[in-house]
Amino acid sequence: MRTTISIIGTWALKSFVTEFDDGSTLLPYGDNPQGRIVYAGSGFMSAHLWNPDRHVQGANSSEYPSYFSYCGDWSIEGPVVRHRVHAATEASWAGQDKLRTMTPIGELLELTAEGVVFGGKEGRGILVWERL
Incomplete structure (x- = not known):
């Protein structure tokens, strides 16, 4: 039996690992x-990710943000949340759909993104979120 979870609200990032x-x-952040x-x-979303150890002036790069x-x-759409991107720090994302497979883990929400690229390698990003 699949557990459903309402995703409406604000979530804090608990972990982010990319598997190649x-x-x-890789722990990209x-x-x-x-x-x-x-x-x-209302159907609007926003996402912000940062590495607190590297998020200083001049440290951002497209390869290792x-x-x-x-x-x-x-x-x-079923087990997938579709993000229709309006604007992003990576301008090429604008107008694209980004699909995230949702997996509830107790009170946590795991979102898996296929096709993420870091250091020229493609893999899947697995992000775990906790409701605030």
Whole structure:
């Protein structure tokens, strides 16, 4: 039986790991990633991720970002939440749909993003969120 969870509200990032097809992993925002994702009942969302150890002036790069954000509309399609991106720190995301597979883990929410790229390698990002 699949447990359902309402995603409306504000969530704090608990962990973010990227798993690559070769079996390697990366913590793209460090050992203590920070972030917030907000899902409004109106269908609007925004996400902000940062590495508190690297988020200083001049430390952000597209290959290993210290801060990333985007916003847009959201909708749920079965176990997937669709983010229709309006604007992002990575301008190429604008106008794209970003799909996240949702897995409830008790009171936590795991969102899995396929096709994330760090250091020129593609993998899947697994983000665990806790409701605030």
